[in-house]
Structures are given as C-alpha cells and as structure tokens.
Amino acid sequence: MANRGHLYVIAAPSGAGKTSLLQALLRRRPALSFSVSCTTRAPRAHEQDGRDYHFISRGEFERLIAAGEFIEHADVFGNLYGTRRAVVESALAQGRELILEIDWQGARQVRERLPEAIQIFILPPSRAELERRLRKRGTDSPAVIARRFAESTSEMSHWRQFDYVIVNREFDPALAELEAIFDGSGEASRPDRPGLAALAAELQGNR
Numbered sequence: 377m378a379n380r381g382h383l384y385v386i387a388a389p390s391g392a393g394k395t396s397l398l399q400a401l402l403r404r405r406p407a408l409s410f411s412v413s414c415t416t417r418a419p420r421a422h423e424q425d426g427r428d429y430h431f432i433s434r435g436e437f438e439r440l441i442a443a444g445e446f447i448e449h450a451d452v453f454g455n456l457y458g459t460r461r462a463v464v465e466s467a468l469a470q471g472r473e474l475i476l477e478i479d480w481q482g483a484r485q486v487r488e489r490l491p492e493a494i495q496i497f498i499l500p501p502s503r504a505e506l507e508r509r510l511r512k513r514g515t516d517s518p519a520v521i522a523r524r525f526a527e528s529t530s531e532m533s534h535w536r537q538f539d540y541v542i543v544n545r546e547f548d549p550a551l552a553e554l555e556a557i558f559d560g561s562g563e564a565s566r567p568d569r570p571g572l573a574a575l576a577a578e579l580q581g582n583r
Contacts, residue, residue, distance in 0.1 A: 379471050381469075382493075384473070384476070384493070385476045385487075385493050386571075387480050387531075389527070389531040391500060391507075393498065393509040393550070394477065398410070401558070408475060413430070414437060414457070414459075414460065415432070417431075441511060445461060446461060447459050447486060448476075448481075449482065450479055450485075453527070457479070458482075478536070483537070495537070496538060496542055499541060499542070499543045499576065502578070505580055506528060507525055508525055532576060538567060539566075540562050540565040553565050553574075
C-alpha cells in the first residue's frame with residue numbers, strides 16, 4: 377500500500393509570478409501532480425478545458441457546492457473557483473505529491489479541512505514591480521489591472537497564515553527556494569525570518 381502523499385498549497389497575489397514558478401517546478405519534477413481547479417470564468421485564448429481549468433457553468437458549480445464536492449472554493453473577481461475533494465483525496469491515497477494553486481481564501485479552507493497540507497505564499501519584491509508585472513501581461517484592461525492591483529494589496533495581508541513565504545525578486549533564486557521547500561529544507565523561507573514583516577508592510581502600502 378502506498379504511503380499517503382503530500383498536499384502543497386501555493387497562493388500569491390496576481391502578478392507575483394506564481395504560475396511561472398509552478399510551471400518551472402513541474403518541468404523539473406514531473407512526478408508532481410497539479411490539481412486542475414474548476415471555474416465559472418470563460419477560458420482565455422491559450423487555455424484548454426481539463427488542462428488549465430475545468431470550465432463549468434455557474435449553475436453546475438453551485439450544485440457541486442451544495443453537494444459538498446469542493447474541498448475549497450472562492451469568488452475571485454466575480455468568478456467562482458474550486459477544487460474537487462475527490463480529486464485531492466484520490467491523489468493523496470495513491471501516494472502522489474499534489475499541488476493546489478489557489479488564493480488565500482481557498483488556502484484557509486484547506487487549512488481547516490487538511491491541516492497537514494504544506495502552505496506556501498509568494499510575494500512580489502515591491503509594489504512598483506507588482507504593477508509592472510500586471511501591466512506586462514497585456515490581457516487585461518486598465519480598469520481590470522487597477523482592480524487586480526488593489527485586490528493584491530488586500531491578499532498580501534494574509535502572508536503570516538502560511539508555513540513558508542517566498543519573495544520572487546529574481547526567478548531562479550525563487551525557484552530554488554521553492555524546490556528547497558519540496559525537499560523538506562525550506563527553513564530559510566519561514567515567515568518569521570528577519571526583514572520579511574517590514575517588506576510585507578511596504579507591499580501593503582503601510583510604509
């Protein structure tokens with residue numbers, strides 16, 4: 377019988393570079409599994425159903441909520457996102473290492489239901505860099521960018537709730553930090569390390 381696998385929850389404000397880090401991590405570690413979430417939002421041009429998300433209707437999503445099918449779900453920018461409980465439990469029972477890429481709301485729900493999950497939060501290096509990254513995407517209108525930037529400030533206030541916090545100043549060092557956490561040697565990324573609280577305050581506009 378396989379040993380029970382580990383669940384890694386990774387969250388970040390929009391523009392912190394979470395998705396790029398995870399894609400690189402999965403390329404380096406093909407044994408890792410990525411949990412594909414359900415969402416009610418429309419797919420973007422490059423996205424495929426079942427690969428990036430399971431794109432479902434709001435009615436179907438609400439039916440799944442009522443049936444208790446989600447281990448976590450959240451309303452993000454007016455769209456619903458959620459992770460099927462059965463997907464997580466099946467992967468862990470098979471001994472697989474599973475990654476959930478979700479927001480802080482979902483992470484809190486997972487913490488309540490699976491407290492053994494390893495939770496990681498990724499921060500940008502500065503407010504200016506966060507705004508630059510949001511604009512560089514080129515997929516959102518100025519109004520949406522402004523809303524995402526404001527929402528990111530709120531999201532970053534939850535960094536203390538996570539087991540590990542990575543500041544994505546440069547891609548390769550941030551990826552190395554992420555790999556160290558997966559190797560069980562992520563002490564340098566603990567949220568109580570010196571200087572992190574001051575940076576977080578600055579990111580939230582408190583300095």
